[in-house]
Amino acid sequence: MNVAAKPSRAGGSSLLFSPFRLRDVTLPNRIVIAPMQMYKAGPDGKATDWHFQHLAKYAVGGAGTVMTEGLIIDPIGRNTYGDLGLWDDAQIAPLRRITEFLRAQGSVPAAQIHHAGPKSSRQRPWEGLGSLGDAEAARGERPWTPVSSTEAKSVSHWRAPRALSIDEIAALIDAYGQGARRADEAGFDVLDVHAAHGYLIHSFLSPVANKREDGYGGDLAGRMRLALEIAESIRRHWPKGKPLFFRLSCVDWRKDLDTREDGWTIEDSCVLARELAARGVDLIDCSSGGIRAENSMMDYAKQRKKLQRGHQVPYAAHIRRETGVPTMAVGVILDGPQAEAILAEGHADLIAIAREALYDPHWALHAARALGIDSDWQKWPPSYGWWLELRDRIGIED
Numbered sequence: 001m002n003v004a005a006k007p008s009r010a011g012g013s014s015l016l017f018s019p020f021r022l023r024d025v026t027l028p029n030r031i032v033i034a035p036m037q038m039y040k041a042g043p044d045g046k047a048t049d050w051h052f053q054h055l056a057k058y059a060v061g062g063a064g065t066v067m068t069e070g071l072i073i074d075p076i077g078r079n080t081y082g083d084l085g086l087w088d089d090a091q092i093a094p095l096r097r098i099t100e101f102l103r104a105q106g107s108v109p110a111a112q113i114h115h116a117g118p119k120s121s122r123q124r125p126w127e128g129l130g131s132l133g134d135a136e137a138a139r140g141e142r143p144w145t146p147v148s149s150t151e152a153k154s155v156s157h158w159r160a161p162r163a164l165s166i167d168e169i170a171a172l173i174d175a176y177g178q179g180a181r182r183a184d185e186a187g188f189d190v191l192d193v194h195a196a197h198g199y200l201i202h203s204f205l206s207p208v209a210n211k212r213e214d215g216y217g218g219d220l221a222g223r224m225r226l227a228l229e230i231a232e233s234i235r236r237h238w239p240k241g242k243p244l245f246f247r248l249s250c251v252d253w254r255k256d257l258d259t260r261e262d263g264w265t266i267e268d269s270c271v272l273a274r275e276l277a278a279r280g281v282d283l284i285d286c287s288s289g290g291i292r293a294e295n296s297m298m299d300y301a302k303q304r305k306k307l308q309r310g311h312q313v314p315y316a317a318h319i320r321r322e323t324g325v326p327t328m329a330v331g332v333i334l335d336g337p338q339a340e341a342i343l344a345e346g347h348a349d350l351i352a353i354a355r356e357a358l359y360d361p362h363w364a365l366h367a368a369r370a371l372g373i374d375s376d377w378q379k380w381p382p383s384y385g386w387w388l389e390l391r392d393r394i395g396i397e398d
């Protein structure tokens with residue numbers, strides 16, 4: 001098992017810009033672009049120029065690790081018809097074009113693999129995120145029945161899922177292994193398994209969703225079984241030298257709902273983190289929520305509730321402290337000094353950035369400037385940095 005040590009300042013005066021080694025892979029800094037679905041693939045699930053530019057700009061922008069959106073390992077697990085796929089060997093080549101570019105910029109290419117489970121067969125966010133219906137069917141996006149741990153719906157007006165059979169679970173576990181093999185063949189060096197946000201794996205982990213009475217439900221061991229068998233399957237196909245992450249919803253309920261007794265808890269996450277680490281998982285990517293509509297981001301927006309800066313950092317800190325397994329913090333991490341403080345306090349090993357990177361693809365380079373470790377623009381690609389340094393020397397009159 002990896003032992004999460006207090007970070008060292010070996011990389012200079014900034015922890016955020018110090019390297020981090022896991023297995024045979026050295027991440028050049030602690031900044032990871034978080035997985036962000038674009039809903040921009042065609043029905044073949046192949047990466048397009050949109051996906052290329054989306055990921056390429058973060059590597060140019062100095063992020064040490066650039067992670068894809070959740071790549072779907074079985075078409076029945078697509079959120080929407082726009083999802084990127086990894087269920088077919090034909091999907092490897094356009095992804096390889098992306099990994100080659102990321103590596104050439106000095107970033108580590110990372111992939112997330114994903115199955116949306118009960119949240120499959122939906123509209124894209126800007127179409128409403130509801131279940132696919134007649135309007136979508138009329139333009140060729142026919143709905144299908146999602147699969148889950150049980151028949152319960154996540155949201156009352158969504159299409160009801162059906163429970164996976166034991167044979168289907170065995171096939172699914174193999175599909176994750178095949179997804180890992182394809183991710184390796186596409187040139188990714190880090191793999192993150194999406195087990196959060198109410199999607200398929202989370203629907204097995206959480207007692208809120210999982211009402212199965214066979215060996216994949218019931219007590220904590222039964223509910224964790226799918227996640228652990230997926231980790232084992234992936235490790236059979238994913239090279240020994242390459243790190244494996246798991247993204248968890250570390251708690252089912254956000255802070256104001258913490259008192260509910262029937263959800264997945266931070267203690268459950270610690271038990272799972274230890275078991276995953278024993279099966280070759282190197283880092284826990286610490287998110288939260290999503291098992292039901294009432295604790296989703298959308299619901300927060302509807303109720304005009306505010307999210308605190310770094311609201312999920314305490315989960316990364318707790319798991320790191322209690323289990324010794326390295327963690328990644330994500331969620332409302334806005335700038336370099338905030339990220340640096342999270343590392344300095346020993347709360348996490350890596351920092352993932354999503355919406356701030358959409359707003360500012362050069363987030364990492366700006367963080368280095370804000371931390372005072374790149375006053376001469378040396379971290380910028382010379383095609384940009386040379387001119388920006390000259391701009392400084394010339395000065396601008398108001």
Ligand SMILES: Cc1cc2nc3c(=O)[nH]c(=O)nc-3n(C[C@H](O)[C@H](O)[C@H](O)COP(=O)(O)O)c2cc1C
Pocket residue numbers: 034035036037038069070112194196247287330331332333352353354355356
């Ligand atoms: C456009 C967009 C798409 C997302 N898609 C995914 C995804 O594919 N997989 C995932 O685990 N999380 C996904 N997320 C969640 C982010 O990875 C991240 O956890 C969340 O946005 C909180 O981080 P932030 O405050 O830096 O945005 C997505 C977020 C955004 C904004």
